[in-house]
Amino acid sequence: MTSPKHTPRVQTPKDGIAWVTGASSGIGEALTRKLVAQGWKVAISARSAEKLEKLASEALDQIIPAPVDISDADAVEAVVVKLEAEHGPIAQAVLNAGIYITIDAANPKFDDYAKTFDVNLKGTAACITALTPRMSKRRSGQIAIVSSATAFGGMPTASAYGATKAALVNMAECLRIELHRYGVLIQCVTPGFVETPAQDDNEFPKPFMVSADTAADRIAKGLKSDRFEVTFPRRFTWMLKLIYALPRSWHIPLVRKQTGWDKPVE
Template sequence: MANFSNPETGVAWVTGASSGIGRDVALRLARDGWTVAATARRREELDALATEANGLAGKIIACEGDVTDHTGMTRVALDIERNEGPIALCVLNAGVYLPIDARDFKADAFETTFAVNLTGVANCLEPAIAAMKARGRGQIALVASVTGYGGLPTSSAYGASKAALINLAETLRIELDPIGILVQVVNPGFIDTPATKHNPFPMPALMSSPDAADRIVTGLKSRGFEITFPRRFTYVLKALDFLPARWRLALVRRATGWNRADSTPLD
């Protein structure tokens, strides 16, 4: 049976760690004593993050890389294992949000979104699962989103990629639990990050990124499959799925202001 990890069992690997949730999760894990291998494309931000972690119980190591690079992610994982220790925990958080207005539909936004949000996760999973399988233990969290529950305005590419991640996490949980690898999915509500700054609709129960990181790290200490927050909002979205589609879509249109013919198009 899979079991959750702790700083004594190895290193935490966090992707998308240069900003937002990934950055704050890396800092929170370091405060809890983890050695954190932080991956993102921007080396300067990673170095600043490692410096900020000085004096904490653990430490942060900058591991520059692009999750869309299959070979590169294998190399990053091997370097972590060789130089820092076994990867015991993965928080696969790297993601991109490209808003799309269906009245000006852009297919290339889907290609970019899925390359990062889905294939990028798969590129990290391959070396991580191989290493954990050899040891018979490990923990993996995929950061998806409540937009994966159902359609929301401007989120056709982003929401579809996150729905795919939720499905992927469920499958991995079924298949990897018997060999000692615990898989979880993180479904946050609206978090105050650069990705959400310009959403053209209300964002109920908006949370700060540090608060979200605290919720995630607390959830990682459990065996629960889904880590979702704030529940007063995310459980409402879950409940909408039990309604007939006609009612659910009408409620979403009304709540987001997209029931008006003059809804402002994206720039």
């Protein structure tokens, strides 16, 4: 039986520092500001050191820039080692870094699949590999993996991105099952559309799109609970869940129609 002292619990700034990946823009940048306002010392990662420095200049004593390409597992391990040596344990991690590359299924490029898998999947796995042995040993910690509502089912042009995001939900679920007895809390974030630079090249209609600030609010609130899934805006993500709960022979034509992919090609 799990000892009560090993029950996963929501972490607070007293437990250590927070780490947000993908913090140089969009959701990660907005979330960093929320966590700082809650009193967290926040380590922030992304590839662009300059943008991280700029964000850190807003709260020099609370934000620690830790630039890294998450698809390089050795570099991620080195960053985690350095952060913990210099600033104490990473109590709460939000694995948010990700990229969105649209795939034209009739003319796909292998490189676009590979890049997406490298960052979204391999990169998140690199962060998990660096974090869970340390947290498990401490019998304490909280990790939120940022997936997407795209994970719920297939969408046109998302055959790379959607595949990684669906895999991340599964990864989070496996980790949640296994790490419970080590006192490590695993959560999964599945946002609908959020207005960030990642959406700039997405020509889809974006119903119920929320601002990065609203998204960060919802995630910050979710981090204060121990529930598995943090999803928003709910009226959109629950509607998607309902559609994808239909048999595939219904939902696939429905999604095709709703997204305009039912029109014949010229």
